[in-house]
Amino acid sequence: MQQSLAMRTRLGVPLICAALMLLPAIVNASAWNNPYPRRDEGRNILYSAFAERPNHLDPARSYSTNESVFTGQIYEPPLQYHYLKRPYELVPLTAEEMPRATYYDAAGRRLPADADAAAIAHTVYEIRVRPGIRYQPHPALARDESGALRYARMSPEDLAEIFTLADFAATGTRELVAADYVHQIKRLAHPQLHSPILGVMRKYIVGLDALSATLEQALAQGAGDGFLDLERLDLAGARVVDRYRYRIEVNGKYPQMLYWLAMPFFAPVPPEADRFYAQPGMAARNLSLDWYPIGTGPYLLAVNNPNRQMVLARNPNFRGEPYPSAGQPEDAARGLLADAGRTMPFIDRAVYSLETEDIPYWNKFLQGYYDSSGVQSDSFDQAIRVSGGGDATLTDEMRAQGIRLLTAVATSVFYVGFNMLDAVVGGQAERARKLRHAIAIAVDYEEYISIFLNERGVPAQGPVPPGIFGHREGRLGINPYVYDWVDGGPRRKPIASAHRLLAEAGYPDGIDSRTGQPLSLYFDVTASGPDDKARLDWWRKQFRKLGIRLVVRNTLYNRFQEKMRKGTAQLFLWGWGADYPDPENFLFLLDGRNSKVGAGGVNAANYDDPEFNRLFDRMKHMDNGPARQQTIDAMIEIVQRDAPWLWGLHPKQFGLYHQWHSNTKPHQMANNTLKYQRVDADLRSRLRAQWNPPRLWPLWVGGLVLVGGLVPGAWSYWRKEHLAQP
């Protein structure tokens, strides 16, 4: 027995020593801190994260960017944006070709393509869907031997063991047909779906308003136990022509309709899916189209656990699509045309992990566990170096890791609005206009962008952001009421100009000459974080330059919204992101008939100028070209003169990409960009292992400290026990 023990000890000690010596080598093979399963190492997977769980994946409901990351890859509307070309250009996706508009007058007579917009009563778009496109495998389309839908009539017993979509034994597919597109357009009117675009579309799509009312009524009467069979209802503005063709009819002339056709709102939904999910017991299991989408796109939602991870996997039924072979002149040099003509998608899976905090996300990106990252304020200095001229470049640390930086100005605007209904700052009177101009000069947005955004923004000169038709660069593009053109660039007018304007407005040095009281203005904000204090102090300081006292009214978001609806705010912070790349989508923010007060629209400043409104009506129907540019110039000149907004800024987006992640080009409009991207999984695996060797010395040190602490403790105990004896 003793001999055996001795032998075991003789063998065991060297074995343990050898294991300990080999441990670093063993663990190097797969990094300890790799958050993904070892089996996925070296696989063609893209790794990304989401900070906010998607709430809606139903194409009729989904509208936010954290949802379009998924819906954009699953659903296929008839059109899409060209990935590489700028300015943004629509191209067919499931459509055979770009739909052409046909115009009709009120009597139903066909009008020529150049007909006056006022004469056009209806516009018809006929869309031809490519044959042979198939849906992803889905139980809603599964059929039994007789050809009937297998899961169309499920009893509670059938559903007893069903908790997720993966629990269904069979899946099926079928070809995409025009009727699916028409079905989805009808779904936009469904009262239980709360489509965010129903308010807009009911004005344009013929009969959608009436359909919505019919459905409301049917629902109120308890028709169909909550399931409304849309196939039985007719919609004049969306009709099937034949198996592969359908027509959309809109009121008047509405060229922006084509942009809507590139959004998931107009993606097809098979009626079988609605029937499938409407069965009793499905909702109680969270089985709904809102959670388990069905599409024809390059990816399907393989794992839907928004509490932890969302996984997109290659749709086995996807037909394949060629990578674009044309782009901008610089795209070839950047390697963006290397895959021209090759069949997409390139990536097999995309894993999106829940990452609610910026710091872990950033650190995992640096370790190679995320393929791309934005740049947050906390990590800005570590990642980006800004030159004196404001140019952003990567730091040496980032370059050493082979990280690339791509920037793009967002097609959005963040502004401070003046409530034009307010007695002090609003109205078209010269006094109020001069006051607004004085404030516009005093509020130094260049400083704001430098201090709070690390130069990640461009001061706005008007409502139309760069990248949208109508935006002008250079001397012609500046706001002459706030900037001068000096040395080849815009320079904010001196503060003395603002003081002069303020005095002319009747507020010399910020004192109201009529009352002798200092001028106080009220700024409604929904500040919540600790960083906001510094921002609000900055705002107060800008107004103090003019002697104006800025009273910040920090309110809860809901109260703020209420103030905006009632028009009781004076100055407020607001923003708008483009739905589509058309100036109409920004200029309608100042259309008087679109005011928040009264009309419940998106014109938060309640600005109303008859000439602007007239030009807007003309501009929105025009094709892009010199005439449209001229009209937009005139409109912008009017609003620059009236200054209902401090024009604010257009944010600049910074994206960091690892060297193994290619075919990446920022796109402000498209949300189906995953199919274009590539990853070099082998390179990623090598670099991950190189960047993440486990450091074992802290474990040894920890062990030594523990042992080191035990020895004196034990000695003290021994002394205490033994020396205390009499």
Add this chain to the structure above:
Amino acid sequence: MTAYLVRRLLYAIPILIGVNLITFTLFFVVNTPDDMAHLHLGVKHVTPEAIVNWKRERGYDQPLVYNAGGEGIAKLTETILFNKSISLFAFRFGASDTGRDIGYDIRQRMWPSLAIALPTFLVGILVNITFAMLLAFFRATYIDVWGVVLCVIMMSISTLFYIIAGQYLIGKLWHLVPISGYDTGVDAIKFLVLPVLIGVVHGIGSGTRWYRTIFLEEINKDYVRTARAKGLSELRVLFRHVLQNALIPILTGAVVVIPSLFMGSLIMEAFFGIPGLGSYTINAINQQDFAVVRAMVFLGAVLYILGLIMTDIAYTLADPRVRFE
């Protein structure tokens, strides 16, 4: 004992009604259903009809507490108070404002919360009692003094610091565990090491001081002097006699939190991307999903009361002199 438990359970009812009324007032009177609808439907292209529909679908179009248009009992039952608050007593949490079944989500998310909270709790108790015993053993020596100083320092440091420092050192610099994330089954272990370690270390300061105080109080009692006089070693005195007699206050602090372990840790789960009930609550607050927040507040109150009752039961088990009277 049965009578006592029944009595305690009956006491719980007015407490839960109070909690319910407070949350109802906060969520439906201060923040009206119109506000909720506006928030959930967003600011783009929202029509009044959409708001009416949204409220109707969720039953927020009913009167708050009294339905004058109803008949008989419907005057009370066809109200938001009855349907959204009273139903919680039957543990019918309903659907979240985004349409998800809350009960299902709670059942799914309590396990990751437990996976962190339970080991943190057990290891924490073990470590804290061990350290407290050590300090009590070396009482009035430099080890005790510096141990207490260290505890005070550790108590003074924010949880956030432990989390960020832990992620930085152990995850980022030493590459020993993933910085954040979660998985199921055995794969969950590598994600749990760091949050559990941080949870334990964070609790050492306060836990050790608390237990040390208890042990020092016990250590000066007559029975301890008697035990020493019998010639028992100090370790035997501490572990055999002092620890056993100190169990009541230890149980007070420990058992009461056991049910709450299901509720998870708000900050820890958010930073480590753990899909538990803590992050569920935080997300619901951020998204103003008051159906979820209401359910979690109610559940928290129920579990807290349950913890108190369990503590009482544990008293009798630890000390036969305590009776349910």
